[in-house]
Amino acid sequence: MRNHLLLSLAPVVLLLASCHTKPVAQWLLPTPVMYLEGQVRPFDHLPASQQSPETEVFYATNRKRAGLSYGAGMTEEMRLGVARMRLGNEDETWSTLVDASTEHPRPEPLSVKVDTATEVATESGPGVSEWVRRVDRAVMKSSTRDLVVYVHGAKVGFEHSCAFAAELQHFSGRDVVAVAFDWPTHRELVSYVDGVDLGHARKSSEKLAVLLQLLSTGTRARKIHIVSWSAGARVLSRALDELGRDRSAGKGKKLRIGAAVFAAGDVPERDFEARLGAMERVAERVIVYVSDDDFALKWSSRLMGGGRRLGMEWDDFGPERMAFLNSHPSLEIVDTSYGKEVRGFDIRGHRYWFQNPWVNSDLILALRTDQPAAKRGLSRGEIDGLYYFASDYDKKIGGVAKSLTGGSW
Secondary structure, X not given: OHHHHHHHOHHHXXXXXXXXXOOOOOEOOOOOHHHOXXXXXXXXXXXXXXXXXXXXXXXXXXXXXXXXXXXXXXXXXXXXXXXXXXXXXXXXXXXXXXXXHOOOOOOOOOEEEEEEEEEEEEOOOOOHHHHHHXXXXXXXXOOOOEEEEEEOOOOOOHHHHHHHHHHHHHHOOOOEEXXXXXXXXXXXXXHHHOOHHHHHHHHHHHHHHHHXXXXXXXXXXXXXXXXXXOOHHHHHHHHHHHHHOOOOOOHHHHXXXXXXXXEOOOOEHHHHHHHHHHHHHXXXXXXXXXXXXXXXXXXXXXXXXXXXXXXEOOOOOOHHHHHHHHOOOOEEEEEOOOOHHHHOOOOOOOOHHHHOHHHHHHHHHHHHHOOOHHHXXXXXXXXXXXXXXXXXXXXXXXXXXXXXXXXXX
């Protein structure tokens, strides 16, 4: 049946694949709505040494080398390094970058790109300790002492993974240290649909688990937050499931995992639910963003089987759903479509978590403040554990963020 469906939809697959055979420029995400009225000024506190369009993110990848970068093939060992990132054009200044990061609309889009990527060590090599020490030094210089690990989805390259990590770091006031976990995917959709990249995702989850243990034992990070997008949900949920199944005394607390975020998660809902108990043993909070109109997830469930996807809006709020949420108090479901009739618009697509200023605002606030959904300006849905963006979210979130941060990170 699945093979028949693949053949019948082959023209669609090939069309979509042809659109992603070349790298696509990564642009600076839209300004989070909480910054627009100036009640929170995320960059005012930074010392002169950090006031630059350039910044560094760390990376861990199990991609094979491809020239000066990394390709779609998979290696047995992670490669650990540092990427020097540039936010904006070559003539960008700190002042113009701050303006662009706190205003809307921008005069022009700003690119985010890797200037250099320096490999420091391989997973079992002698340089691992040096890489970890560099991460730890960066953590101890940050005001939060928090790490944010970004786990990308399918059809992206190494550069995009680092770019998203840099953006999460930048819009968090550069007060967190970002690590891009870059697992191997091809840029063609066919490689995901036919199972090649799914195999990569399964094997990469083991490497993510190794990375999280390495960061927790080797750094003095206060907390390690993890953000996954799309197929990255498969990697993250399996990694946390693996870690959570180890019931060693105090194992969960030693890992110090704060928020585990699943944005537009392309993992079968039933697989996620089966892993949730183990995930909750190692993560303080599990945040899931869903939408009722995510084209990519609808096609993924049809093409690849496995049933409903995690990032799809729930189709019922009956007793079973209520019982499920009640049994998982650390789980937050943020429904970006809930309340759309009153709000006057839907939040849709597969990229809404970074393209929509309301959603990226909530995500940044969740990472930066440790606060639960009810204290981040979200409204409660009709059942406990479900939250949404009310029509006045954009008007109140600046004040909410100011009260949580004092107006400056």
